[in-house]
Amino acid sequence: MNKKPEILSAKEVAKTRIFRVEELQLKFANGEHRTYERLKAGGSGAVLIVAINEKNELLLIREYSAGIDAYELALPKGLIDKNEAALDAANRELKEEVGFGARDLVELKKITLAPGYLSHKMSIVLARDLYVEKLEGDEPEPIEVVPMPFDDIDAIVARDDFTEARSIAALYLARHFLSQQ
Template identity: 30%
Template sequence: MDKHLKETRIDGEIAYNGGFLKVHRDTVSLPDGKRTKREYIRHPGAVVIIPVLDDGKILLERQYRYPNDRVFIELPAGKIDPGEDPLACAIRELEEETGYTASEWKFVSTIHNAIAYSDEHLDIYLARGLTAGAAKLDDGEFIETITATVDEMLDWVRSGKITDVKTVIGAFWLDKLRSGDWKLD
């Protein structure tokens, strides 16, 4: 059905092979038969957690992100390890980054955050029934946890205080769930 839009790989190579990311450079045939190059990043996928405390506030993180040289406000998230179940990853990442565990987990959605240059996808989970504990940060990882209401998050999105795409989408999901416009299965 979408043949008039599909590009077909002819050949390719690894342009860069790093410890975490691999950049591919492929030659593709366009729908009109012409050839061109496509460079893209292969990513193992990640999870995003929307941790809702018993008082309705959302557990967030403040973390410095080197490529943008600033601290971002984000929902907890992390890379899926090879062969790891996404929910198991979410459970692990929430505890590692924040120290919290959750008794209730719901799948929210899958998003593709960089479709022009990466195959990365993020599976979003809602976590409730939170219990505080000690964080188990990776070596070299520095995270500060904060809390905010959904309204504060939406204000921070509007004002530009929150710009991280996964967190912006999480705030919008929370608003829709709170209003009853959207429901989770």
């Protein structure tokens, strides 16, 4: 296994309201020097929730996605607040975006998005034994909740309006986890 490169320096080279670009000066074990850039995550990470109700329906949301200028189906998600545990953040986001809390929460896996360029990490959480509870969220418009049969994962993934890779990965992780029970 290769030895991790030494970070000789790290400096912020650009900043927006939500993004920070960091430049890294690296020295590899073989003596090579390189400059890398990455989007540096702030905060404590994020959660993505696979919520399944008592009818074995997956609770998806439809919301505007500025990156592709379209309304997309996806799983509920959000940032983990400072000093908040991932499972607590998942339950809070579920209440804000879907109008349900969960009595049974399981962290399935922590994933990265594009680890060569992004430092962001996200916890995939399975939520079951749901109960009605709505918290006020920070979305600019009401989020549409779209229940779909959990057993139809392959059909959901095939939809033209369900393209987010994190949501696709989360569905397959949840299906695998549940098949082992």
